[in-house]
Amino acid sequence: MKTLTIRGHHLFDMLGPLATGESNHKTLGPVALGIRANPKTPIKVVIGVDDICAPCEWWDHDVDHCAKCLDKHPEDNQNSLDSDANAIRVLGLESEDVMNADDLYRLIQEKVTKKVLAEQVCVACRLVDRCKETYAQRIADTVAALT
Numbered sequence: 295m296k297t298l299t300i301r302g303h304h305l306f307d308m309l310g311p312l313a314t315g316e317s318n319h320k321t322l323g324p325v326a327l328g329i330r331a332n333p334k335t336p337i338k339v340v341i342g343v344d345d346i347c348a349p350c351e352w353w354d355h356d357v358d359h360c361a362k363c364l365d366k367h368p369e370d371n372q373n374s375l376d377s378d379a380n381a382i383r384v385l386g387l388e389s390e391d392v393m394n395a396d397d398l399y400r401l402i403q404e405k406v407t408k409k410v411l412a413e414q415v416c417v418a419c420r421l422v423d424r425c426k427e428t429y430a431q432r433i434a435d436t437v438a439a440l441t
């Protein structure tokens with residue numbers, strides 16, 4: 295099975311489609327639904343561009359960053375890189391480690407509570423207050439969907 299490359303914070307962005315089986319995001323949706331259909335998919339965790347950003351219309355390959363919110367939120371790219379690194383560290387992994395999706399999401403459930411998500415992983419993200427309210431249900435539903 296092909297190994298997917300996924301940046302740390304996208305592990306959390308995928309929780310909605312992994313939990314529900316639904317997504318209208320053009321590049322994250324197909325990746326997440328593919329994992330849901332094949333829970334043993336190997337995932338390589340990374341900091342920075344991944345298999346979701348690389349084909350996205352907003353990724354600027356010349357400067358290696360996302361251009362979507364650059365005008366209003368120029369801090370987003372650095373915050374996303376920080377969240378990638380935080381996610382990998384909190385899980386006790388190193389960048390470029392590979393785990394099967396089902397094992398990886400069980401590890402996330404074990405290591406990342408709502409409090410850890412908000413205070414150690416997505417600490418700088420401007421969307422964290424919204425994400426943290428649905429997190430507990432979504433990680434539980436995701437682990438169930440991948441089991």
Ligand code: SF4
Binds near residue numbers: 348
């Ligand atoms: S390029 Fe930007 S908008 Fe596209 S998936 Fe990556 S972070 Fe999201």
